[in-house]
Amino acid sequence: MGFRDRLLLALLALALLLVGLQMGLGYLSFYNSLERDFRGDLEKYALLVAGALDMEGAEPILEPSKLPSTNELQGRFRLLKGTESILEGGGAFPQDNPSWRTERRELGQGYLLEVALNQNEHNRALAEYLRTGWLTMGLASLLAVIFAFLLRGYLLRPLRHLEQATLSLAEERFPQPLPKTSRDEIGNLIESFNRMVYKIRKAIEREKTFTRYASHELRTPVATLRATLEAVQGGALPLEQLVPVLERNLERIERTLNGLLALARGPGEFRSLEMREFLQSILQSLPPNQRAGIQVEAQPGQVWAPPEALEAALRNLLENAFLHGKPPVLLRFEASPPLLIIRDQGPGVPEEVLHRLGTPFYRVTPKQNGLGLGLALAKQVAEAAGGTLALRNHPAGGLEVRLGLREGSP
Secondary structure (H helix, E strand, O other): OOHHHHHHHHHHHHHHHHHHHHHHHHHHHHHHHHHHHHHHHHHHHHHHHHHHEEOOOOOOEEOHHHOOOOOOOOEEEEEEEOOEEEEEEOOOOOOOOOOEEEEEEEEEOOEEEEEEEEOHHHHHHHHHHHHHHHHHHHHHHHHHHHHHHHHHHHHHHHHHHHHHHHHHHHOOOOOOOOOOOOOOHHHHHHHHHHHHHHHHHHHHHHHHHHHHHHHHHHHHHHHHHHHHHHHHHOOOOOHHHHHHHHHHHHHHHHHHHHHHHHHHHOOOOOEEEEHHHHHHHHHHOOOHHHHHOEEEEEOOOEEEEOHHHHHHHHHHHHHHHHHHOOOOEEEEEEOOOOEEEEEOOOOOOOHHHHHHOOOOOOOOOOOOOOOOOHHHHHHHHHHHOOOEEEEEEOOOOOEEEEEEOEEOOO
């Protein structure tokens, strides 16, 4: 039996249990109410008959004017002395008749008053209640079945969407984020699934990016090495000229692989960082000539970011500022909202290529030094931390990089 069927049976059992419980409690309440009323009528009838008897004389005398009217209470009574019936009223007194209920009352002087009331109306009311109750229970059960089917569909709808999205993910077809329609456990499950899909997609994209860029960027140094080796083997190039070519191209391959691995690994573990202390620790590790060319303006504040990746991104941004711009380099941190600003005093970049900065391996000019991975790493860190990376040519000159981060809590 599948989960859907078990859920349906559970809903039906719960609905029928509630209907049956309601009917049972209603019957008990109605029965007790009738019993109280009937016992009250029986006691009232006994008091009225006892009040109509004159017990002062030698013989008891019944005063008919004091008897209850037949419209008020319909009953029978008899006055006994010992086993002998002295007076009777209302008709023959019932003996062991289940349709009648009796009560006895001692009157003194050896007299015993017995009264009886017919409980057919009482039983008929209970029977009518049961008939109505069974009819109501049948209708309620039918409504419960319909409601259970509808409720099952409503409860399982997000799970069906989650099932379809999981199948798509298993076939490497990334589904669109599922809507979170509630704040309960199912809503939390959907939110966790959406985060998982996002992370898996990013991991696969990083893997594809690594493969694509590695094949693109490594092709040139490998081709250079092959051509140089063929020239040496053919005698067109002296052997001693092979070593510098090997060193240059192996260094380029190593730097390319290190940059790609930094992108492929992702940002790493997130922590709360006190930015003023974090920036000071990075500055202390820089060479003295670079440290002297950096102007720091840092407000105290906390950010939520991966320390290693943020440090690597910041180092790359500072290196770019010194490599492509001019000192002094402004390094400013604004706490609310958290914003890291790096600005150099260089010529800036053409406006038409600003939007391409941050693309891996993109360089403004082919002869420009560097791999074009520094801004790409900074952009990845900003996006992973839920922030942004924005670049602009500052009106006063130089390129300004604005790295938006999250406040210091998960």
